[in-house]
Amino acid sequence: MSIMHSDVVGRKYWSDDGTLLVHVQQSVYKLKPDCLDQLSSRFASFPRTPDSQHGLPSVIIPTELEITSDDFETLLDYVYHGIPLDSQTSFAQAVTVLKTSSTTKLDFPSINALARQRLLDIFPKQLDDLVQYPDAPDEALSLAVQYDLHPIQKALYYRVATHLHLEDDDAPDENDTPPSETTIARLSPDLLKKCKDLLDDLIGHFTPILFTVATAGHMVCTDVFAEAWMPLVIQPALENNGLCKPIETLQTIIDLDWKVQGLCEECVKDKREEWKGEQQVVWNKMDGWLGLGNGTQ
Numbered sequence: 001m002s003i004m005h006s007d008v009v010g011r012k013y014w015s016d017d018g019t020l021l022v023h024v025q026q027s028v029y030k031l032k033p034d035c036l037d038q039l040s041s042r043f044a045s046f047p048r049t050p051d052s053q054h055g056l057p058s059v060i061i062p063t064e065l066e067i068t069s070d071d072f073e074t075l076l077d078y079v080y081h082g083i084p085l086d087s088q089t090s091f092a093q094a095v096t097v098l099k100t101s102s103t104t105k106l107d108f109p110s111i112n113a114l115a116r117q118r119l120l121d122i123f124p125k126q127l128d129d130l131v132q133y134p135d136a137p138d139e140a141l142s143l144a145v146q147y148d149l150h151p152i153q154k155a156l157y158y159r160v161a162t163h164l165h166l167e168d169d170d171a172p173d174e175n176d177t178p179p180s181e182t183t184i185a186r187l188s189p190d191l192l193k194k195c196k197d198l199l200d201d202l203i204g205h206f207t208p209i210l211f212t213v214a215t216a217g218h219m220v221c222t223d224v225f226a227e228a229w230m231p232l233v234i235q236p237a238l239e240n241n242g243l244c245k246p247i248e249t250l251q252t253i254i255d256l257d258w259k260v261q262g263l264c265e266e267c268v269k270d271k272r273e274e275w276k277g278e279q280q281v282v283w284n285k286m287d288g289w290l291g292l293g294n295g296t297q
């Protein structure tokens, strides 16, 4: 490969005492190579050819790696400036670093590990964390599966299955955004099917729970449920797509002011424990429905 004359000098990374030119797509960078070579044996193994224009050895990042100059500069930010991959690192930045540093691309294992950890920190891992709703859960799910980010897969499957309206034939719910073309496009056919199957499992499990009027330890308290279950539980759930979101719907039931409805304090406490247990049952059953192994909580 010859060096193109149209190469753009990489604005951020043109070091006066650099001793290596690195070409990424149409950009060229002048760098001190020690750090790069130490962190990546793959990078160190790229052939270095003399560059007549600058009199320095030169590396061309193979185009088939599909690394853009922006990707490369983002990686260099972490290599040279020691920017921490922490809570200030956005999802998009962490994804760029994860991909660019992965074994299928430039293979910077230590930086890849930091990017993985950052992504694991962004997304919920347990039932109690589900309130941190991530943006772009479909994109995150695809990534979590592709890069084996196991601890965050379950919550992302749940989020995608229950909130992105993957059903083909259901009428759109006006309270929620309809599935966009990009959502469907971002999920592989396998993942899309897995999410749809999960939704079927969730609905199949939750339907009898939702439609069975709760009972309590006292007859008078059971009578309260008999009066209130349809207007306060079933009706709102049907209006809000609640059958498709068992964990959230159970939370709504837990949060209802049952004392005001006439339930005694003891029964309120007992039933709340029971419904929390039902949330946990759903969460645990998902392992089996999704075929997830241990290590996913």
Ligand SMILES: [Zn+2]
Pocket: 216, 217, 218, 221, 263, 264, 265, 266, 267, 268
């Ligand atoms: Zn009672």
